[in-house]
Amino acid sequence: xxxxxxxxxxxxxxxxxxxxxxxxxxxxxxxxxxxxxxxxxxxxxxxxxxxxxxxxxxxxxxxxxxxxxxxxxxxxxxxxxxxxxxxxxxxxxxxxxxxxxxxxxxxxxxxxxxxxxxxxxxxxxxxxxxxxxxxxxxxxxxxxxxxxxxxxxxxxxxxxxxxxxxxxxxxxxxxxxxxxxxxxxxxxxxxxxxxxxxxxxxxxxxxxxxxxxxxxxxxxxxxxxxxxxxxxxxxxxxxxxxxxxxxxxxxxxxxxxxxxxxxxxxxxxxxxxxxxxxxxxxxxxxxxxxxxxxxxxxxxxxxxxx
Amino acid sequence: xxxxxxxxxxxxxxxxxxxxxxxxxxxxxxxxxxxxxxxxxxxxxxxxxxxxxxxxxxxxxxxxxxxxxxxxxxxxxxxxxxxxxxxxxxxxxxxxxxxxxxxxxxxxxxxxxxxxxxxxxxxxxxxxxxxxxxxxxxxxxxxxxxxxxxxxxxxxxxxxxxxxxxxxxxxxxxxxxxxxxxxxxxxxxxxxxxxxxxxxxxxxxxxxxxxxxxxxxxxxxxxxxxxxxxxxxxxxxxxxxxxxxxxxxxxxxxxxxxxxxxxxxxxxxxxxxxxxxxxxxxxxxxxxxxxxxxxxxxxxxxxxxxxxxxxxxxxxxxxxxxxxxxxxxxxxxxxxxxxxxxxxxxxxxxxxxxxxxxxxxxxxxxxxxxxxxxxxxxxxxxxxxxxxxxxxxxxxxxxxxxxxxxxxxxxxxxxxxxxxxxxxxxxxxxxxxxxxxxxxxxxxxxxxxxxxxxxxxxxxxxxxxxxxxxxxxxxxxxxxxxxxxxxxxxxxxxxxxxxxxxxxxxxxxxxxxxxxxxxxxxxxxxx
Numbered sequence: 153x154x155x156x157x158x159x160x161x162x163x164x165x166x167x168x169x170x171x172x173x174x175x176x177x178x179x180x181x182x183x184x185x186x187x188x189x190x191x192x193x194x195x196x197x198x199x200x201x202x203x204x205x206x207x208x209x210x211x212x213x214x215x216x217x218x219x220x221x222x223x224x225x226x227x228x229x230x231x232x233x234x235x236x237x238x239x240x241x242x243x244x245x246x247x248x249x250x251x252x253x254x255x256x257x258x259x260x261x262x263x264x265x266x267x268x269x270x271x272x273x274x275x276x277x278x279x280x281x282x283x284x285x286x287x288x289x290x291x292x293x294x295x296x297x298x299x300x301x302x303x304x305x306x307x308x309x310x311x312x313x314x315x316x317x318x319x320x321x322x323x324x325x326x327x328x329x330x331x332x333x334x335x336x337x338x339x340x341x342x343x344x345x346x347x348x349x350x351x352x353x354x355x356x357x358x359x360x361x362x363x364x365x366x367x368x369x370x371x372x373x374x375x376x377x378x379x380x381x382x383x384x385x386x387x388x389x390x391x392x393x394x395x396x397x398x399x400x401x402x403x404x405x406x407x408x409x410x411x412x413x414x415x416x417x418x419x420x421x422x423x424x425x426x427x428x429x430x431x432x433x434x435x436x437x438x439x440x441x442x443x444x445x446x447x448x449x450x451x452x453x454x455x456x457x458x
Numbered sequence: 459x460x461x462x463x464x465x466x467x468x469x470x471x472x473x474x475x476x477x478x479x480x481x482x483x484x485x486x487x488x489x490x491x492x493x494x495x496x497x498x499x500x501x502x503x504x505x506x507x508x509x510x511x512x513x514x515x516x517x518x519x520x521x522x523x524x525x526x527x528x529x530x531x532x533x534x535x536x537x538x539x540x541x542x543x544x545x546x547x548x549x550x551x552x553x554x555x556x557x558x559x560x561x562x563x564x565x566x567x568x569x570x571x572x573x574x575x576x577x578x579x580x581x582x583x584x585x586x587x588x589x590x591x592x593x594x595x596x597x598x599x600x601x602x603x604x605x606x607x608x609x610x611x612x613x614x615x616x617x618x619x620x621x622x623x624x625x626x627x628x629x630x631x632x633x634x635x636x637x638x639x640x641x642x643x644x645x646x647x648x649x650x651x652x653x654x655x656x657x658x659x660x661x662x663x664x665x666x667x668x669x670x671x672x673x674x675x676x677x678x679x680x681x682x683x684x685x686x687x688x689x690x691x692x693x694x695x696x697x698x699x700x701x702x703x704x705x706x707x708x709x710x711x712x713x714x715x716x717x718x719x720x721x722x723x724x725x726x727x728x729x730x731x732x733x734x735x736x737x738x739x740x741x742x743x744x745x746x747x748x749x750x751x752x753x754x755x756x757x758x759x760x761x762x763x764x765x766x767x768x769x770x771x772x773x774x775x776x777x778x779x780x781x782x783x784x785x786x787x788x789x790x791x792x793x794x795x796x797x798x799x800x801x802x803x804x805x806x807x808x809x810x811x812x813x814x815x816x817x818x819x820x821x822x823x824x825x826x827x828x829x830x831x832x833x834x835x836x837x838x839x840x841x842x843x844x845x846x847x848x849x850x851x852x853x854x855x856x857x858x859x860x861x862x863x864x865x866x867x868x869x870x871x872x873x874x875x876x877x878x879x880x881x882x883x884x885x886x887x888x889x890x891x892x893x894x895x896x897x898x899x900x901x902x903x904x905x906x907x908x909x910x911x912x913x914x915x916x917x918x919x920x921x922x923x924x925x926x927x928x929x930x931x932x933x934x935x936x937x938x939x940x941x942x943x944x945x946x947x948x949x950x951x952x953x954x955x956x957x958x959x960x961x962x963x964x965x966x967x968x969x970x971x972x973x974x975x976x977x978x979x980x981x982x983x984x985x
Contacts, residue, residue, distance in 0.1 A: 327556040332541040
């Protein structure tokens with residue numbers, strides 16, 4: 153395996169959790185709900201995924217456990233914000249705090265235990281192709297899921313009727329309600345999808361990225377995912393670009409530090425954040441398009457009046 | 459002849475029998491009987507608060523009647539939801555459109571059709587229906603970019619695609635130019651000839667007389683008359699609606715014309731880029747108003763009137779100080795309070811949230827707009843700026859008495875007042891200062907006829923006392939009633955103003971469509 157291949161693979165592994173979590177949050181926000189609990193749902197996915205895999209010995213069971221844990225956390229958020237109509241910002245922040253605390257408790261007995269790493273794909277001949285073989289045909293299943301998700305979410309949002317309804321709910325929930333669209337039900341489904349994605353992203357961290365459990369191992373990736381959604385103007389392919397850019401710069405700066413370039417390491421570590429934000433701000437500088445894509449009823453509580 | 463068709467052997471399409479709706483202690487609709495025949499344009503007349511929208515909501519399924527029955531094609535029905543109304547064949551075109559700004563026209567239409575219709579065929583069908591009924595629309599256009607007239611077309615096409623037997627139109631022409639309204643009437647007459655029935659809600663009496671076969675007039679929730687509007691005059695219809703004769707504005711057409719008073723407000727070459735996705739740019743706007751004069755600015759909503767208002771009021775500052783001049787002072791770079799101190803007063807279009815804070819009392823709202831101009835009266839304690847409640851209370855009382863504001867409590871919240879009464883208060887709040895420059899955006903929008911007459915008279919009186927008044931309005935009748943000169947706004951450009959004596963409705967209609975004194979591209983809207 154060449155150096156080039158190795159870098160490509162690590163970039164993809166670093167970008168995948170951000171991509172998946174951000175796509176989930178994109179769908180949630182397109183429906184008009186702001187769930188700031190991505191970090192909390194992610195860490196729940198990470199710990200439950202690790203625990204399930206460690207107990208059963210199967211990384212696949214771990215992955216599904218992670219998805220379920222994320223979805224269950226989001227269901228709590230949905231019940232609070234959609235049924236009880238609590239403040240979405242406060243509830244999302246609380247969900248993050250809850251997730252961080254609960255995961256530390258659940259994971260206490262798993263600290264330091266060896267994890268189960270998800271097997272990478274191997275197709276004879278194809279995977280052995282020079283330069284791109286490993287990248288295209290030799291990665292872990294969650295990488296392929298993330299690519300399918302990007303295509304799927306784009307198709308769903310812009311080509312299907314259900315996606316149209318979801319965007320309509322996010323644009324103007326009062327009008328949508330007047331047309332007989334079940335606003336609350338659609339938002340529940342979107343929130344659940346977002347939670348499942350965050351859980352999957354978390355499971356990727358503890359099953360692929362670093363197959364072990366470390367407290368607070370998401371390390372702010374949930375917040376990056378949230379920022380990606382906004383800076384990508386709520387569009388899936390821009391999220392893809394942003395996630396890979398972030399992955400590339402964070403891996404690149406590690407290599408640069410290893411080469412001993414005389415730049416303070418603190419600056420280098422902050423580079424991925426800086427680069428991603430600058431690039432996404434540049435591509436989203438068309439103010440009109442951005443406002444056009446911003447879900448107008450984002451974060452606004454909906455109470456149907458009869 | 460029409461009588462026969464309705465009361466004869468043929469069953470009416472829709473029959474309401476003693477429909478009543480009670481909200482708390484208020485009888486919004488009181489035993490209303492209504493019959494709409496097949497192929498009939500039926501007008502529903504009444505002032506604000508007469509119960510028109512409550513009645514329509516019950517027919518459409520958005521509200522449930524407290525008592526009474528609805529018969530549809532001769533059979534008793536309970537319309538439990540708008541979706542059920544639609545499936546029966548009742549379509550509704552709302553006054554405040556229920557469209558999604560961020561979606562395209564076709565997507566907006568798709569949302570109200572059943573799930574089986576594939577998305578790609580909707581654009582084609584919408585185009586076909588639009589062409590067939592003279593309602594051209596571009597299915598790919600984003601609704602947020604469209605004019606109000608075009609949005610209305612989408613609402614109507616959306617309604618027609620469901621193939622309804624009864625179409626309810628709520629104040630459809632209130633947002634259209636006279637020419638656009640004429641196009642709408644052609645469409646409606648064509649629908650009638652195809653046997654569809656239309657329930658037409660309007661307070662424009664000439665329109666109703668021209669278009670409608672029958673009229674039901676409501677007042678205070680009760681039916682006061684069912685008549686053939688063609689056999690009535692506009693004045694007799696108005697009398698039925700209001701219950702008394704409407705106050706006629708006292709002014710002479712020559713007034714204000716020959717005055718040689720000084721220029722009190724000037725706008726010189728105001729150009730401005732759009733400030734948001736749905737905002738309009740202004741192009742080289744010039745205007746000047748002398749003391750004693752009322753300048754009326756006509757135009758279809760969304761052509762830059764709101765932006766012009768914000769530029770003159772100081773909500774948006776200009777680059778050059780001389781772009782806006784108030785009483786001879788350059789005011790382009792100073793804020794709202796400083797402009798008020800120069801003697802200007804402003805009443806914006808939106809009453810709740812812009813003109814007044816809904817959850818604050820009337821006296822607090824009074825203080826908010828006048829804390830700097832009337833500091834000595836309303837604030838005490840020197841630098842502490844304590845609120846002088848007594849001064850505020852007496853000023854509020856003065857405004858309430860002068861403008862005949864009707865309210866339920868001594869000092870209610872702004873949101874507790876009806877639209878007309880709040881508007882009277884907001885205009886009175888500014889008039890109380892005797893401003894030398896007054897600019898009002900849509901002074902009587904959604905205000906009932908009695909209150910509207912009161913507001914117009916107050917504006918005329920202010921001008922006669924020597925002030926310069928600018929009235930931005932979509933209501934041409936209003937502008938013709940009170941203006942000395944009329945100009946029209948289209949696509950962010952302001953036409954030359956024309957003295958009222960040389961003005962006609964046709965001419966102002968052409969100006970509003972951009973045919974006169976405007977860029978060539980603008981004329982497409984009329985043709």
